[in-house]
Amino acid sequence: MPEALFLETVEALIKQDAGWVPNKVGESLYIRPFMIATEVGLGVRPTNKATYILIATPAGAYFDPSKAVSVWISTEYVRAVQGGTGEAKCGGNYAASLVAQKAAAQEGCDQVVWIDAKERKWVEEMGGMNLYFVKGIGAEARVITPKLTGTLLPGITRDSILSVAKDLGYKTEEVMLSIDDWRDGVASGEITEIFACGTAAVVSPVGTAKSNMGTWVTGDGQPGVITMQIRNHLLAIQHGTTPDKHSWVRKVC
Ligand SMILES: Cc1ncc(COP(=O)(O)O)c(C=O)c1O
Numbered sequence: 001m002p003e004a005l006f007l008e009t010v011e012a013l014i015k016q017d018a019g020w021v022p023n024k025v026g027e028s029l030y031i032r033p034f035m036i037a038t039e040v041g042l043g044v045r046p047t048n049k050a051t052y053i054l055i056a057t058p059a060g061a062y063f064d065p066s067k068a069v070s071v072w073i074s075t076e077y078v079r080a081v082q083g084g085t086g087e088a089k090c091g092g093n094y095a096a097s098l099v100a101q102k103a104a105a106q107e108g109c110d111q112v113v114w115i116d117a118k119e120r121k122w123v124e125e126m127g128g129m130n131l132y133f134v135k136g137i138g139a140e141a142r143v144i145t146p147k148l149t150g151t152l153l154p155g156i157t158r159d160s161i162l163s164v165a166k167d168l169g170y171k172t173e174e175v176m177l178s179i180d181d182w183r184d185g186v187a188s189g190e191i192t193e194i195f196a197c198g199t200a201a202v203v204s205p206v207g208t209a210k211s212n213m214g215t216w217v218t219g220d221g222q223p224g225v226i227t228m229q230i231r232n233h234l235l236a237i238q239h240g241t242t243p244d245k246h247s248w249v250r251k252v253c
Pocket residue numbers: 125127128129130153154155156157158197198199200
């Protein structure tokens with residue numbers, strides 16, 4: 001879809017629904033564009049006709065500062081494979097994720113963490129959010145996220161945080177991080193904070209990680225200092241209370 005046309009549709013809907021935009025920090029009007037094949041016929045091939053739909057809903061502040069999310073690292077199920085559709089917002093990816101999310105719940109965890117399909121060791125994403133790891137503390141801390149390998153969704157929040165963390169003076173890295181690196185980093189104290197990020201929740205701290213290889217806990221169940229600093233900075237840009245030096249904000253009405 002041409003970008004200009006897409007933006008036009010977003011502006012039109014937001015203007016129409018302006019009264020639904022919540023105004024507390026952390027709340028938002030979540031905008032969800034999607035396309036479905038609407039060509040009449042039965043067959044397995046790319047469609048010649050699609051319908052584009054844009055919907056929006058007020059989203060509450062997902063963030064509960066007193067609760068870090070617990071995750072089940074699934075070594076049985078995978079979300080996406082090399083050469084597949086993992087880096088696109090394709091409906092099938094989400095259908096494929098549901099059984100693992102159920103398994104996570106059965107393990108007493110809030111969310112599933114995906115690892116790569118081939119070697120079954122590289123950490124990719126958490127549910128419908130990207131992941132970040134903080135190594136070290138204070139000004140020397142490094143803010144690290146799994147590298148985009150084609151199977152991760154390149155979320156806009158992930159991308160924004162790479163810039164925000166740099167703006168706040170932290171070194172950032174996009175790396176391959178294994179389950180062992182995660183467990184050992186937590187055990188040695190090198191990994192000090194973990195958080196997931198996405199448009200709706202912005203940032204969610206991650207605490208307990210459980211897998212077939214054991215259970216380990218990062219931090220004390222409270223959001224880390226750098227996690228909160230990044231979250232607050234991103235929200236301040238969104239709400240116009242800090243300068244938007246990357247020109248991310250687009251005023252609609
Ligand atoms: C699989 C997956 N990863 C990550 C994200 C976060 O992406 P964004 O920051 O663009 O909301 C989403 C959002 O829906 C997602 O579905």
